[in-house]
Amino acid sequence: MEIREIRLEELDTERFITEKIEEISSIVGDGLAINALSGGVDSSAVTMLGHKALGDRFKTYFIDNDLMREGEPEHIVSLFKDLGVTVELVDAKKTFFDALRGQTDPEEKREAITRSFYRDVFGELVRRTGAKYLLQGTNYTDIEETVAGIKRQHNILEQLGIDPEAMYGYKVLEPLIQLRKSAIREVARALDIPEEICNRPPFPGPALAARVIGEVTPERVRIVRNATKIVEEELSHTGAFQYLAILHEDRVTGVREGKRDYGLQIEVRCWESKDARIGSPTRLPYDVLDRLAERITTEVTGVVSVTYSITKKPPCTIEAV
Amino acid sequence: MEIREIRLEELDTERFITEKIEEISSIVGDGLAINALSGGVDSSAVTMLGHKALGDRFKTYFIDNDLMREGEPEHIVSLFKDLGVTVELVDAKKTFFDALRGQTDPEEKREAITRSFYRDVFGELVRRTGAKYLLQGTNYTDIEETVAGIKRQHNILEQLGIDPEAMYGYKVLEPLIQLRKSAIREVARALDIPEEICNRPPFPGPALAARVIGEVTPERVRIVRNATKIVEEELSHTGAFQYLAILHEDRVTGVREGKRDYGLQIEVRCWESKDARIGSPTRLPYDVLDRLAERITTEVTGVVSVTYSITKKPPCTIEAV
Numbered sequence: 247m248e249i250r251e252i253r254l255e256e257l258d259t260e261r262f263i264t265e266k267i268e269e270i271s272s273i274v275g276d277g278l279a280i281n282a283l284s285g286g287v288d289s290s291a292v293t294m295l296g297h298k299a300l301g302d303r304f305k306t307y308f309i310d311n312d313l314m315r316e317g318e319p320e321h322i323v324s325l326f327k328d329l330g331v332t333v334e335l336v337d338a339k340k341t342f343f344d345a346l347r348g349q350t351d352p353e354e355k356r357e358a359i360t361r362s363f364y365r366d367v368f369g370e371l372v373r374r375t376g377a378k379y380l381l382q383g384t385n386y387t388d389i390e391e392t393v394a395g396i397k398r399q400h401n402i403l404e405q406l407g408i409d410p411e412a413m414y415g416y417k418v419l420e421p422l423i424q425l426r427k428s429a430i431r432e433v434a435r436a437l438d439i440p441e442e443i444c445n446r447p448p449f450p451g452p453a454l455a456a457r458v459i460g461e462v463t464p465e466r467v468r469i470v471r472n473a474t475k476i477v478e479e480e481l482s483h484t485g486a487f488q489y490l491a492i493l494h495e496d497r498v499t500g501v502r503e504g505k506r507d508y509g510l511q512i513e514v515r516c517w518e519s520k521d522a523r524i525g526s527p528t529r530l531p532y533d534v535l536d537r538l539a540e541r542i543t544t545e546v547t548g549v550v551s552v553t554y555s556i557t558k559k560p561p562c563t564i565e566a567v
Numbered sequence: 568m569e570i571r572e573i574r575l576e577e578l579d580t581e582r583f584i585t586e587k588i589e590e591i592s593s594i595v596g597d598g599l600a601i602n603a604l605s606g607g608v609d610s611s612a613v614t615m616l617g618h619k620a621l622g623d624r625f626k627t628y629f630i631d632n633d634l635m636r637e638g639e640p641e642h643i644v645s646l647f648k649d650l651g652v653t654v655e656l657v658d659a660k661k662t663f664f665d666a667l668r669g670q671t672d673p674e675e676k677r678e679a680i681t682r683s684f685y686r687d688v689f690g691e692l693v694r695r696t697g698a699k700y701l702l703q704g705t706n707y708t709d710i711e712e713t714v715a716g717i718k719r720q721h722n723i724l725e726q727l728g729i730d731p732e733a734m735y736g737y738k739v740l741e742p743l744i745q746l747r748k749s750a751i752r753e754v755a756r757a758l759d760i761p762e763e764i765c766n767r768p769p770f771p772g773p774a775l776a777a778r779v780i781g782e783v784t785p786e787r788v789r790i791v792r793n794a795t796k797i798v799e800e801e802l803s804h805t806g807a808f809q810y811l812a813i814l815h816e817d818r819v820t821g822v823r824e825g826k827r828d829y830g831l832q833i834e835v836r837c838w839e840s841k842d843a844r845i846g847s848p849t850r851l852p853y854d855v856l857d858r859l860a861e862r863i864t865t866e867v868t869g870v871v872s873v874t875y876s877i878t879k880k881p882p883c884t885i886e887a888v
Contacts, residue, residue, distance in 0.1 A: 352820055352829065459817045496780045496817045498887045499673055507882065508673065513874055532850040535877040543882050550882040553834055553874035556856040561828065561864050561871040566819045 251386050252424045259436040263295070266421040270299035270381065273419060279379035280305045280371055282363070283333055285314070285322040286449050287434050288383030288422055294437040295421055296381045297331050305375055306333045309367055311342040313453035313467060316475050325440065338367045339464075346455060346462040350495075352567040355462060359452045364414050372416045380410070384420040385430060387522050426521040447478075447488040448522065448564075456567045460495030469493055472546045473512045480538050486528045487519040491542070492566045500550025509550030512542050516554075517564055525559040572707050573745045580757040584616070587742040591620035591702065594740060600700035601626045601692055603684070604654055606635070606643035607770050608755050609704030609743055615758040616742055617702045618652050626696055627654045630688055632663040634774035634788060637796050646761065659688045660785075667776060667783040671816075673888040676783060680773045685735050693737045701731070705741040706751060708843045747842035768799070768809040769843065769885075777888045781816030790814055793867045794833045801859050807849045808840040812863070813887045821871025830871030833863050837875075838885055846880040 252262070270279070281296055283289045283306050296304040306326070310319045323333045345358040345366075368380060410418050422430055427448065434444045450456040454474065458466050473491035481489040492513040500509040519525035539552040555562065573583070591600070602617055604610045604627050617625040627647070631640045644654045666679040666687075689701060731739050743751055748769065755765045771777040775795065779787050794812035802810040813834040821830040840846035860873040876883065 459819070494815070494817050496815050498780070499884045501881045501884055509882070514877075527853075527856075529853040532848075532877075535848075536879075539878045543878060550878070551876065551887075552878045554877050555872065556835075556875050557860045557864060557871070557873045558857075560822045561830070563820045563822055566872075 249386070249389060249423055251426070252429060254426070254429045254432065257425070257429045257432060259432050262433060263298075263436060266295050267299040270296060270419060270421060274300055274303070274379050276303070277379065278303050278305070278375055278377040279381055279419070280307060280368075280375060280377045281381040282307050282309050282368070283322060283326065284308075284449065284453070285318055285325075285443065285446075286383070287427070287430055287439070287444055287446070288385055290326075290439050290443050291422060291430055291434040291437060292381050292383040293326065293331060293333075294329070294434075294439060298437075304381075305371075305377070306331060307336050307371060308333050309336050309338050309363070311362070311453065312339040312464065313342065313455050313462075315449070315454075315478070316471055325443070329438065329440075336367065336371070338362070341366050342455075343462075343464055348461060350460050355455055355567060356452055359455060364410060368416070369414050372414070378416055379419055380416050381419045381421065383430075384423050386424060386426050389423065390523075426523075428521055447486070447490070450565050452567070456565045457490060457492045459493065459566060466493055469510065469546060469548065470512075473542050473549070476541045476545060477514055477516075477538065480534060480541070481516055481528075481530075484516065484528060484530070487517045487522070487525065488564055489514070489516040489528075490565065498551045502550070507550050510546075510548045511551040511553065512546065512549050513553045513555060513566070514538055514542075515564070515566075517559070519559070519564070522559075522564055525564060527554070527556050527558070530554070570707070570710060570744055572747070573750060575747070575750045575753065578746070578750045578753060580753050583754060584619075584757060587616050588620040591617060591740060591742060595621055595624070595700050597624070598700065599624050599626070599696055599698040600702055600740070601628060601689075601696060601698045602702040603628050603630050603689070604643060604647065605629075605770065605774070606639055606646075606764065606767075607704070608748070608751055608760070608765055608767070609706055611647075611760050611764050612751055612755040612758060613702050613704040613742060614647065614652060614654075615650070615755075615760060619758075625702075626692075626698070627652060628657050628692060629654050630657050630659050630684070632683070632774065633660040633785060634663065634776050634783075636770070636775075636799070637792055646764070650759065650761075657688065657692070659683070662687050663776075664783075664785060669782060671781050676776055676888060677773055680776060685731060689737070690735050693735070699737055700740055701737050702740045702742065704751075705744050707745060707747050710744065711844070747844075749841055768807070768811070771886050773888070777886045778811060778813045780814065780887060787814055790831065790867060790869065791833075794863050794870070797862045797866060798835055798837075798859065801855060801862070802837055802849075802851075805837065805849060805851070808838045808843070808846065809885055810835070810837040810849075811886065819872045823871070828871055831867075831869045832872040832874065833867065833870050834874045834876060834887070835859055835863075836885070836887075838880070840880070840885070843880075843885055846885060848875070848877050848879070851875070 283293045326333045345362045349355045455462045457470050470493040477491045494511040500507045516528040517525040604614045647654045666683045670676045776783045791814040798812045815832040821828045837849040838846040863873050
C-alpha cells in the first residue's frame with residue numbers, strides 16, 4: 247500500500263486528530279488495544295490518541311529494557327499521570343540483554359530488539375490482556391529508510407513482510423505513519439503533551455543499544471548512559487535537532503596520572519535537521535566541545551578519548567548502529 | 568643512566584652541533600655507522616650530524632615499509648640528494664606486513680615493528696655493511712613516555728632493557744636524546760635542513776601503522792594514507808603541531824545513493840602543542856572541518872563517517888595506537 251506523506255505545511259492538526267481518533271475507535275470497536283510508551287514524541291502522541299479514542303479499553307506500558315536514559319521510566323510514568331494517563335511499568339531487562347548477548351552486527355542487534363519487543367514482551371502482554379491491537383508511532387521517515395534499505399527500524403513490521411497478526415497474535419495500527427517528526431511535534435502540542443516531550447531530541451527505538459558499537463551488555467549500556475546524560479545536559483540549550491553519545495568498540499591509547507590507560511572512546515554527535523532525512527553537524531563553540539570532553543573523560547570511568555562527528559547525513563546517518 | 572633534558576631556552580645550537588659531531592666521531596672512530604632516515608625532523612637531524620661527523624663512513628637508508636606518506640620515499644631521497652647526502656632505499660614492505668599480520672593489540676603491533684626494524688632490517692644492513700653503530704633520533708619525550716609506561720616507542724631499546732649489541736650486533740647512538748621536538752627543530756635549521764622538514768608535523772616511528780586501529784594490512788594502510796594526504800593538504804596552513812588521520816576498526820551505518828553503506832570511520836586529530844608532552848585540539852573553523860569531512864568521505868572509498876578529536880592530552884595521547 248502506498249503511504250502518502252502529509253507535509254507540515256498542509257497539516258490541519260485539529261482535523262488530523264479528530265480523524266485519527268475516529269479511525270482508531272472504529273477499527274478497534276469494543277475490543278482492547280495496547281501501546282508501548284518510550285517517552286519520545288511519537289509514542290507520546292500515540293498514547294494520547296489511543297487514550298482519547300478508547301478510554302479504559304486502551305492500556306499503555308513502559309517497557310523497561312534498561313536501554314533508556316537515566317531515571318526515564320519513573321519520570322515518564324509520572325509525567326503521564328499528570329495528563330490523566332496510567333502507564334504500567336514492565337520490567338523486561340533480562341529479556342532484552344539475553345537476546346542481545348554476543349550480538350555485534352547492527353542488523354542482528356536491531357533484529358534481536360524487534361523480536362524481544364514484538365514477540366516476547368508484547369506477545370505476553372497481548373495474551374495477558376486479550377488485546378487485539380497494538381498502536382505504535384511509526385513515522386514517515388522510518389518507513390522511507392526501511393524501504394530504501396538504509397536501516398531496519400525496530401518498529402517496522404509490515405514493510406519488512408512480517409504479518410504481526412499471524413506471527414504475534416495482534417494487529418498493528420500506525421496513526422502517525424503519514425507524518426514526519428516536525429508534523430508529529432505539532433500534533434503532540436495540540437494533544438496537550440508537555441513541551442519537554444515535544445522538544446526533546448529523538449531517542450531511537452532500540453534506545454541506547456543503537457549507541458553501543460559491538461556487543462550490548464549492561465556495563466556498556468551504563469557507560470553510554472552516563473555519557474548521554476552529560477551530552478544532554480550540555481547541549482539541551484542548543485535547540486539542535488538531536489544530540490547523542492556513542493560508545494565505540496575500538497580502544498585507543500590514553501594516559502592517566504602518567505601511566506598508559508588503553509581506554510574507551512565516546513563519539514558525540516549533534517545534528518541540525520528538520521526531519522532526520524538530511525542533517526549537518528551543529529557548529530558548537532569550542533568552549534562547549536572542551537567542556538564535553540573534559541566532563542566525559544572525568545565523569546565516565548574508562549573513557550580517554552572523545553570525538554565530535556563532523557560528517558553530514560548523507561553519507562553519515564543520525565545514529566551509529 | 569640519568570638523562571638530563573636540555574631545554575630550548577638553554578640550548579646553544581652551534582655548540583650542541585659541534586659537541587655531537589665530536590662525540591660521534593670519537594665513539595665510532597674509524598668504523599662504520601648507519602642510520603635510518605624517515606623524513607621526520609629527528610632522523611633528518613641525525614642524518615646530517617652523522618654525515619658531518621663521519622663522511623663516507625656513514626650510510627643512510629630509507630626503509631620503505633609501505634607505512635609512510637604517499638610518495639615519501641622518493642621525495643626524501645631527492646631532498647637529501649640536494650643536501651649532498653646519498654640515501655639508499657631499502658624495500659622492506661614484505662618484512663613488515665608479514666610481522667604485522669593478525670596483530671591487533673597496540674603493544675604487539677609496536678613490538679612487531681620494533682623487531683622488524685632492529686632485528687630483521689637493520690640486522691641485515693649491519694651484516695652487509697660491517698657497521699658497528701646505529702645512529703638514531705630518539706628524543707627526550709620518547710624516553711619519558713616509555714619510562715612512564717605510556718607507550719612503547721619503537722626506537723627505545725636500552726630503556727626497555729634490550730641490549731642491541733648482544734641482540735642485534737650493533738650499538739645505538741642517540742645524539743638528540745636530551746632534546747624535545749622544539750629544540751630539535753632549531754638544531755635541524757642550523758644544519759641547513761629545509762624548512763619543509765623542520766616544520767612538518769611529526770610522523771610516528773611506526774608510521775601509518777600507528778594510525779590503523781586493529782590489524783594493519785596493505786589495504787587498510789592505503790585507506791589511512793589517502794586520508795592522511797587530505798588532512799595534510801587541508802591543515803598544513805594551520806601551523807598546528809601535528810595533524811593526522813586514524814582509521815577505526817569500528818564500522819558505522821552510513822547511507823550512499825539512498826542505500827545503506829555499513830562503512831568506515833576516519834578520526835582526524837589536530838594538535839596545539841610545544842613538545843608533545845601536553846596538547847589540546849586546534850580550534851579549526853567549521854568550514855575547514857566541513858571540507859575535511861566532505862573530501863574524506865568523497866575521495867577515500869568506503870568512508871561514511873569522519874570525526875574530530877576534541878580531547879586534550881592528557882588523558883588522550885597524540886597518536887591513537
